[in-house]
Amino acid sequence: MANERQEILEGLLEVLRTVRTIDPAKLEGVTEETDFLTDMDTPSTELINIAAKVEQKFDIEFEDEDIDRMGSKVKDVIDLIIMVMERSANK
Numbered sequence: 001m002a003n004e005r006q007e008i009l010e011g012l013l014e015v016l017r018t019v020r021t022i023d024p025a026k027l028e029g030v031t032e033e034t035d036f037l038t039d040m041d042t043p044s045t046e047l048i049n050i051a052a053k054v055e056q057k058f059d060i061e062f063e064d065e066d067i068d069r070m071g072s073k074v075k076d077v078i079d080l081i082i083m084v085m086e087r088s089a090n091k
Contacts, residue, residue, distance in 0.1 A: 005032070008078050015053045021046050032075035060084045
C-alpha cells in the first residue's frame, strides 16, 4: 500500500508542477503532511483546479462531496484518490 501512495504522490507532484500559482520551489521535499494552503501558499480557490487536473491525471471522477471533504494536506488528496479509485473498481 505504501508503494501505491508513493506512486500517487509522484503523480500528484507532476500535476502540481503545472499549476502556475504554486511556486516550484515549494514542491521540493513535499511529504504527505505538506499543507497546500499553509506550506505551498496555494489559494483555496485553486484546489478545485488541482482536483480537476488530478481527475485527468488519474482517470478518476470526484463527486461534489469528495471535493467538499478534501482536506488541505497532501495525504488528504492521496486518500481521496485511493478512495475514488477503489469506488470505481467496485462498480
